[in-house]
Amino acid sequence: MPCFFSVFLNAYFTFFMRPSRKTQIIQTAASLFCDKGYNAVSMRNLADELGIRAASLYNHISSKEEILAHVILEVAKSFSRHINQTFPKEDSALQKLENIIVMHVEITIQKTDALACMNNDWMHLDSIHRNRYIQMREDYEDKFRAIILNGMEKGEIEKRDPEIIVFSLLSTLRTLYLWYAKNRDFDENILKEEVAETLLSGIVK
Amino acid sequence: MPCFFSVFLNAYFTFFMRPSRKTQIIQTAASLFCDKGYNAVSMRNLADELGIRAASLYNHISSKEEILAHVILEVAKSFSRHINQTFPKEDSALQKLENIIVMHVEITIQKTDALACMNNDWMHLDSIHRNRYIQMREDYEDKFRAIILNGMEKGEIEKRDPEIIVFSLLSTLRTLYLWYAKNRDFDENILKEEVAETLLSGIVK
DNA sequence: GTCTATAGGTTGATAGAC
DNA sequence: GTCTATCAACCTATAGAC
Numbered sequence: 001m002p003c004f005f006s007v008f009l010n011a012y013f014t015f016f017m018r019p020s021r022k023t024q025i026i027q028t029a030a031s032l033f034c035d036k037g038y039n040a041v042s043m044r045n046l047a048d049e050l051g052i053r054a055a056s057l058y059n060h061i062s063s064k065e066e067i068l069a070h071v072i073l074e075v076a077k078s079f080s081r082h083i084n085q086t087f088p089k090e091d092s093a094l095q096k097l098e099n100i101i102v103m104h105v106e107i108t109i110q111k112t113d114a115l116a117c118m119n120n121d122w123m124h125l126d127s128i129h130r131n132r133y134i135q136m137r138e139d140y141e142d143k144f145r146a147i148i149l150n151g152m153e154k155g156e157i158e159k160r161d162p163e164i165i166v167f168s169l170l171s172t173l174r175t176l177y178l179w180y181a182k183n184r185d186f187d188e189n190i191l192k193e194e195v196a197e198t199l200l201s202g203i204v205k
Numbered sequence: 206m207p208c209f210f211s212v213f214l215n216a217y218f219t220f221f222m223r224p225s226r227k228t229q230i231i232q233t234a235a236s237l238f239c240d241k242g243y244n245a246v247s248m249r250n251l252a253d254e255l256g257i258r259a260a261s262l263y264n265h266i267s268s269k270e271e272i273l274a275h276v277i278l279e280v281a282k283s284f285s286r287h288i289n290q291t292f293p294k295e296d297s298a299l300q301k302l303e304n305i306i307v308m309h310v311e312i313t314i315q316k317t318d319a320l321a322c323m324n325n326d327w328m329h330l331d332s333i334h335r336n337r338y339i340q341m342r343e344d345y346e347d348k349f350r351a352i353i354l355n356g357m358e359k360g361e362i363e364k365r366d367p368e369i370i371v372f373s374l375l376s377t378l379r380t381l382y383l384w385y386a387k388n389r390d391f392d393e394n395i396l397k398e399e400v401a402e403t404l405l406s407g408i409v410k
Numbered sequence: 411g412t413c414t415a416t417a418g419g420t421t422g423a424t425a426g427a428c
Numbered sequence: 429g430t431c432t433a434t435c436a437a438c439c440t441a442t443a444g445a446c
Contacts, residue, residue, distance in 0.1 A: 021429080036328065039244035043422060055424080056430050064422065120325060123241065158406070164399045167384040172376045179372040194369045201363070201406075226411080248440065261412050263441065413446075420439065428431075 022060045024050060029067045030113040038068055038121040069129040072122055075114040076136045078107055083143045093151025094200065097169075100144070101196045104173040108180050109188060115177045141166065169199055227265045229255060234272045235318040243273055243326040274334040277327055280319040281341045283312055288348045298356025299405065302374075305349070306401045309378040313385050314393060320382045346371065374404055 019027070028049050032041045043064055047054040061067055082103045087096050108115060122133050145166050151157035157165075176195070180186070224232070233254050237246040248269055252259040266272055287308045292301050313320060327338050350371050356362035362370075381400070385391070 037242060037244060037325075039242060040329065042420075044420085052429090053431060054422085055432080058423070059429055120242075124245065160403060161395075161399050163388070164384075164396075164403055167381075168377045168400070168403045171380040171383070172373045175376040175380060176372075178376070179368075183368070190366075191369075194366050195373070198365060198369055198373045247438075249438090257411090258413060259440085260414080260442080264411055267441095269440070411446105413444100415443090415445105417442080418440095421437080422435105424435080425433090426431100427433105428429105 020060075025057060025060055026067055026070050027113075030071045030117055033068070033071065033121060034113040034116040038117070038124045065124075065126050065129075068117070068121060069125055071114050072118045072125060072133060073129065075107065075111050075118050076133055078111070079103075079140055080136050083140055093147050093154065093156045096147050097151075097200060098196050100147075101173065101199065102192050104176065105188065105192045105195060108176045112177050112180060115174075116181075119174060119177075141170070144170065172199060225265075230262060230265055231272055231275050232318075235276045235322055238273070238276065238326055239318040239321040243322070243329045270329075270331050270334075273322070273326060274330055276319050277323045277330060277338060278334065280312065280316050280323050281338055283316070284308075284345055285341050288345055298352050298359065298361045301352050302356075302405060303401050305352075306378065306404065307397050309381065310393065310397045310400060313381045317382050317385060320379075321386075324379060324382075346375070349375065377404060 025046070029041070029046055032046060032049065043054040043057055047057055050057075083100070087099065091099070118133075122130065125133060145162060148157060148162050148165055152159050152162065172195070180191075230251070234246070234251055237251060237254065248259040248262055252262055255262075288305070292304065296304070323338075327335065330338060350367060353362060353367050353370055357364050357367065377400070385396075
């Protein structure tokens, strides 16, 4: 028989912590988009998953595209926020890269669905959201490239084609969610170390 | 005024070398699927691109899914064919990996659209084709992993988590088409060398 | 080998009752 | 905040004329 405390906690959760319907819709949509892709998920599919009718969704969101934009731009902002933080001045390029790799692993674990969605479905954003996304991604790549170039100048990183190094590192980090989806019980800290070592030992002199 | 020879050559090309309508349809479809994704391309879009009506497509193909299956399974077979070839016995694990990287770059350059399509739209294959694709991909990964493990045993490759090494290498190779699409004039041979060095120096003792 | 016409179903979204 | 009813547009695919 449940004690008073657990009943209270449950009620508290139900009334104060329960995600809003809008949040539920967005999270459920992200999960479906992740599996089948934006265009293969209908508003009826999404409503079914939530146990309501498709028309009811429009009391919480104004269009299907709005959901996509929310999912993608939220996770894109996470990356922007991190790369725009001021790294400690004394950090080497390598320390910055390690920091960035750790961040990618964390976002991969926390926002797996949204990340998949961003990678696969950004081209289905309407033109305003799409331009905003592309701008953020280009800004991110520029800052990432600057760290690599700086590391090369200081002799911390092998002097090879920086474009290929940037692409090689980012392609692995961006698609890590594919690997993580099949290895959800892998230890987070070991994953951070292993990925950092595999990616970085290659470009370190 | 065109000379007899060029008129002859043109006629020869027109009648004997022109790709069949089916081939045209498949190549055009691959290009559209690559840009927008399978579900965002309608049979009308595809027909428009070819200057005919949607109904006319069905004289050459039996369904939209058949086109997708053809595009994806053809390129999947290219990879299977290569990894199943008998490597020279005296090849080291490293030489085998270099060989595989070169092959990935070549397929990336020759079949950019189909590769994008395979990566993004395989889940829209019908169940029979999808199972065949998944089988081929798993077989490919198994053989790739075996080369890594063999290299570790022989002390050619750093002893780290083989799953993460396999994922890291394949994620870069599989998404190289994204980079290549924006750098089409990059020299093929330099690309092969740079990618191989960036990926391999990291795992070589 | 292409066309027109059309079947039969799904889509995203709205109006208005409760 | 959910429902039913409905719309106009679009989808894949077929039938049959030319």
